[in-house]
Amino acid sequence: MSLPRYPGYDVLHKRNGPSWNEPTRRAVDARLALPREPRFFDARQWALLNALCARILPQPADRPPVPLAAMVDAKVFERQGDGYRDTRLPHLQDAWTRGLAALDAEAEARHQQPFVALSAGQQDALLTAMQQGMLHHPAWGGMPPALFFSERMVHDITGAYYQHPTAWNEIGFGGPAGPRGYVRLDSDRRDPWEAAEARPGREDEAREANRRVR
Amino acid sequence: MDALETPRGRHGRAPDVLRPGAWLPMREYPQNEPVDFVIVGTGAGGAPLACKLARAGFSVVAFDAGAWWRPLEDFASDEAHQAKLYWLDERLCDGDNPLKLGSNNSGKAVGGSTVHFSMVSLRFRPEWFKSRSLLGYGVDWPLDWREMWRYYREMEQALKISGPVTYPWGPKRPRYPYRQHEVNGAGLALARACDALGVDWSPTPLATLSAPRGDAPPCVYRGFCVSGCSTNAKQSALTTWIPWAVRAGAEIRDLAMVGRVETGGDGLASGVHYFREGRWQFQRARHVVVAGYAIETPRLLLNSASARHPDGLANRSGLLGRNLMVQTNNAVWGHLEEEVRWYKGPPSLALCEHWNYEDRGKDFFGGYCFMSQGPLPAAWVATQTGNHGLWGQALVDEMRHYNHQVGLKIVGETLPQERNRVTLADEHDQYGLPVARVTWSMGDNDRRLVAHALDFMGRGLDAIGARDIWSEAENTCHLGGTARMGFDADSSVVDADCRSWDVRNLWVCDGSVFPTVGGVNPSLTIQAIACRTADRIVALAARGDL
Structure with a gap:
């Protein structure tokens, strides 16, 4: 298995969204x-x-x-x-x-x-x-x-x-998640605010999905 | 971090942790008049006891060394920041297999370790209460399983445990009060592994809400459970027993480290010395309950030695601090082709108790359950560097499989051994108290149990197509023992009511009273025993036997 990649994913894009609360922003800042x-x-x-x-x-x-x-x-x-x-x-x-x-x-x-x-x-x-x-x-x-x-x-x-x-981006971890949490718990079911993994030859799709992560 | 500097439970009020900025009125008791009960520790043992005793009309003051957090305002979604929930004061570990404590199993907060526990709420197998007589190992408990099962039911109702309609193992039990949670990808991998192995599996009964309850919302599956729940879906002591206790008239003193139980000329406990707001203070009491868990409880009692109790309080048997047990916490890990994203939801949404209830095909005594896993990145890298020994590019590459990773991990029984114990070291902590020395060595039976589990779970992961499977050969979790309950004063520290044989107004109420630990997480049993103890105290008081 080649190593999973998450092009363009940045967990900090969620900083001002519902996945981060104030104590989280303070701690990570x-x-x-x-x-x-x-x-x-x-x-x-x-x-x-x-x-x-x-x-x-x-x-x-x-x-x-x-x-x-x-x-x-x-x-x-x-x-x-x-x-x-x-x-x-x-x-x-x-x-x-x-x-x-x-x-x-x-x-x-x-x-x-x-x-x-x-x-x-x-x-x-x-x-x-x-x-x-x-x-x-x-x-x-x-x-x-x-x-x-x-x-x-x-x-x-x-x-x-x-x-x-930076490490969370590298491994595709969702990062801070409160209070929003997650909805889709089953495998191969990505919530729109999670990292999108690049499929072989379809890197641009992942990059576009990751651009929308908020 | 203000809660770490200034007590919140004072001036006649307590934080209302379910509502931002709100307070509850709280009774306060004078120090120089004895209260009916002082309770040291507000976790799974101390908190339900404080609640039930206050409801019964006793005057109660409960102490905790940790802070009184407001989860909605104080808790971040961040592993490192939330280390503020752990007992991080120094402890020395030795023996053949020195333990890892701190984040693993030790809390320092109002609510104790339940603030960061994984919410797994299981019952003991009935036979474990008579493991010597019925199964040939360990020692018998002085408790009857049918009585305990009534208390389990009471606990499950009180905490609105979410669980399945029917549970595959053991005697028939009633439907859980709240519906089971949806099982995540990691849990469904366990289900497929169990199907392949031909054993049952179940959604895990959990102390996190699957539907609203008063001011608390259902779980949103954010997955930071063992770093503390920031939404209050978790039914920890902090969000349940503690506010109930305050409303019933108990006083809780946070940031209050108890250093010594005082005894009088009659040999009975007369109160506790505690450090709060920069000075040592003394609270008088008619009864003292120690509920600090398997390390702090013996540490406090050993440090309370006096001329009349030269080896520590409640230690005439010489067993105080001995028979420290852990639960083994070994795992098998591998990658799947699919994206599992195990960080979503509570970490253990599915489990298998097959080897707790099946005695055939074993070359060891005791049992284990295994559960699906979802460690967050910092916890996961500690596993990869510790047991897997990875570093450098090999580590970085392995970590990148994070979203494809699955694991099966046991909570395994270890047998009591007198050589495994808690003693006082020569070093002192920030309060000037001797720190605990924790000595633990694995026994041969414990090793055979782990080997059986790793083989079984490894076959399970193999059967579902996991790749790069490896076994985590060394790890432990929950604690037990060190103040065991028993049938007589020579072979135990407390009686079935958790009352010291030696000092009759001294009680122990936490996992240290366990004679054996079984193969399930202990929190539900600790709470069940606490509620039984409260009922027994009420009964003893009614007939003048307190």
């Missing part, structure tokens, strides 16, 4: 207005975090990127915890600080360069080793690399991406 400058991470950590985001959640070049590093920085700065913590992980801020330092230490040990200077292939190899628990530099300080990878790093970066309207 605040997200879109997020400062792009880091408040928690220092310059070196910030560069490393941006490099990580590019590997964990690669974005196409033909549209403005979702500011993933800034969203992660906001979460860490504001100490937005998840309500639970595996005892092998330190607190949110400590975990990120230690994890980034350890990743750079691994890059230096392997390639005598910081992570940001590595090729994409080298970066991915290091991240794969991390996911598989194959890293053992003392800089991890007892924090299991695989746990940091899944529960903190990937969790925080990808969680940020899929709360952004």
